[in-house]
């Protein structure tokens with residue numbers, strides 16, 4: 001009996017997790033207050049753990065707190081799936097549709113269709129070039145790149161260094177901005193020579209391993225620092241450095257302040273990451289979505305240039321924070337990760353040494 005109970009519990013918990021990984025919706029407690037339902041489509045589960053582990057719960061919390069009905073689904077890396085989900089959400093009567101596009105063309109097609117049916121659209125985190133979004137909610141992505149570039153320069157400490165760039169997906173406008181920001185700092189540092197640069201399709205961590213290994217071999221191992229666009233890619237780079245007994249000697253950048261990224265920072269195999277509060281971003285999305293649903297003006301202080309669409313998109317651009325071993329506490333205090341997760345097992349001692 002006891003065993004059965006435990007087994008059933010495990011099955012139920014498992015089923016619950018599976019469901020929430022692809023779709024969740026709620027009435028937001030207060031029910032529909034005449035503002036319609038808000039639909040959000042997340043991009044995938046692989047390019048970063050952030051989408052399911054941070055964005056989804058933060059969005060759910062923000063919509064619930066605001067009392068708005070919502071549906072959140074995940075396109076699992078497929079632009080076709082995203083288009084199908086969008087069609088379904090529009091048919092179900094969402095009044096505002098927010099997407100994290102997988103590429104600008106597929107995102108623009110979704111927004112075109114939505115707009116033709118009177119549905120307002122929002123770009124969440126990634127700008128859709130040539131799109132129709134009423135507003136763009138994100139972080140200052142050029143600034144993210146600048147923080148990464150500066151982090152790398154600081155970690156190299158002025159020593160002459162060969163640096164490799166492992167950029168994000170070429171179809172993600174954010175990746176372009178991150179790289180641009182990082183280069184703006186690195187390129188004006190005379191002690192640094194960029195010896196290789198490649199993009200990672202779909203931010204795919206496995207492809208990143210292969211790409212970086214080839215870069216490492218092509219440079220004859222003479223790489224002293226690596227710009228990696230997010231923590232997932234940093235993990236791929238670190239695995240190759242480990243294979244070559246160089247992990248911890250070669251500074252690697254990152255982004256997202258994931259549990260693994262922060263642990264690598266504490267272990268010294270990654271020199272920095274960038275923290276972007278999901279709570280802040282999700283909160284900004286909920287505020288904008290509710291205003292749009294009510295037909296009220298959205299408060300957007302900034303604009304983002306969309307050269308393809310030849311327009312300046314009204315934007316809310318939040319401020320990212322640079323995180324090194326010295327200020328991991330910032331992420332924990334802000335609720336970005338829990339100490340229990342980051343300081344688990346072998347990392348307990350490193351946390352203690354870092355004063356956490």
Ligand code: BGC
Nearest residue numbers: 047048126172174203230256
């Ligand atoms: C996001 C990053 C994320 C990456 C991969 C970017 O557009 O801004 O936070 O790591 O996509 O999902």
